Amino acid sequence: MGRRLRQRRRSILACAARHGASNVRVFGSTARGEDQPNSDVDLVVDLDRKTGLFALEALRRELSEILGVSVDVAPSDSLRPRVREEVEREAIPL
Template identity: 50%
Template sequence: MSDDQDTVTRLRAQAHAADELHERSRRLLVDAVRSGLAAGLTQREVAAAIGRSQPEVSRLQRFQGRSGRGRVVVRNRSKIVALAAARGATNLRVFGSVALGTDTSESDIDLMADIAPGTGLFALARLERELGDLLGSKVDVVPARGLREHLAERVLTEAVPL
């Protein structure tokens, strides 16, 4: 029985190590794609550089959701996009701790969006409330054009298309 337990323990350890390697390799690939795109390469150029297809680069570019909150965002992506569009917000991008996968139970979900002309603060506040209800967390929606200069570089660097 001891040999069986040793084998099971060893298998669990190997599977855990494989899972960690898989997650690390995925993060490296996503970071490489985002780095290439941030440097101004097209998806096609990035795909050629990393030996992947352009559709895979497009998929890797999107928000992956590494944390619990991030996975909630990914699961509700289509509902988030629909709610936002109904309130005049498009081209949603996740930034901040949720985008980085460092969020805690105290973190909010930060979204940057292109806001249609004529969309007022009440519509944005309503959108934040509706998204908060949907996701079970406080949500901040920041207009892309309204970024304060001292925050813009950090936000634009972290921002990942939803």
């Protein structure tokens, strides 16, 4: 997991909780240790049932501000089975 995520872990988790997200995991290049300074951060989260698209977009924007890079947030229940398996294989819990 990247240094940027470790340093801002509490802020990330607090932001996620405010927006109805939990079980935050990083995947992709950051999880594999292949990220570069300008790499985006890919996160997969579990969402409360009441969390809608506007809250998800607000979460993505706020996390981008916290981390200073583009952030993609994928709800775990929206991933296709094959993609979910791949993501879960490399995902690292925050």
